[in-house]
Amino acid sequence: PFSRKIKGFVTDSIIKSRRRRYMAEFKDFLFLASTAIGAGRSMKDAISESIPSLLNIYGKRSILAGDLSKAYERMETGGENDVGVLRDLADASGLEDVKDFVTVYSICKTTGASLITALGKAAGVIIEKMSIDREIEELVRRKESEGLVIFAMPVVIILFLNLTAPDYI
Secondary structure, three states: OOHHHHHHHHHHHHHHHHHHHHHHHHHHHHHHHHHHHHOOOOHHHHHHHHHHHHHHHHHHHOHHHHHHHHHHHHHHOOOOOHHHHHHHHHHHHOOHHHHHHHHHHHHHHHHOOOHHHHHHHHHHHHHHHHHHHHHHHHHHHHHHHHHHHHHHHHHHHHHHHHHHOOOOO
């Protein structure tokens, strides 16, 4: 009877951990891309240079490195536009921060704004958001443990009184 709830809980847990890992990898990608773009390279070159670095940091289990490899292949062999490829990457990730980054990138590219500054600020916002999410999770865990203690306290008091003063009960 509990298999559906357990399956749902496990699925939600896996999705949350994948999203958390993806955002951490994306934050590092933004730093790597801003360095490459600051050196005068294009976004396609920044993607190709960041893939080995992400693999060095996160290993072969890197989620974003695989996605970026596919995006680079589409740009290199298919000759697709980098904005369109990044938009598809953002849609596939399903993460709002990635979609916001692609929007900022496309606006910077069309208007000629400073992409380096935009990448740095985007990475800063993502770092801040990740730290806030971590704090919220810690508060929720703390409240859950407090609730467990409050729930168990009457049983513990009755057991204690039963062991020490059975006449009192």
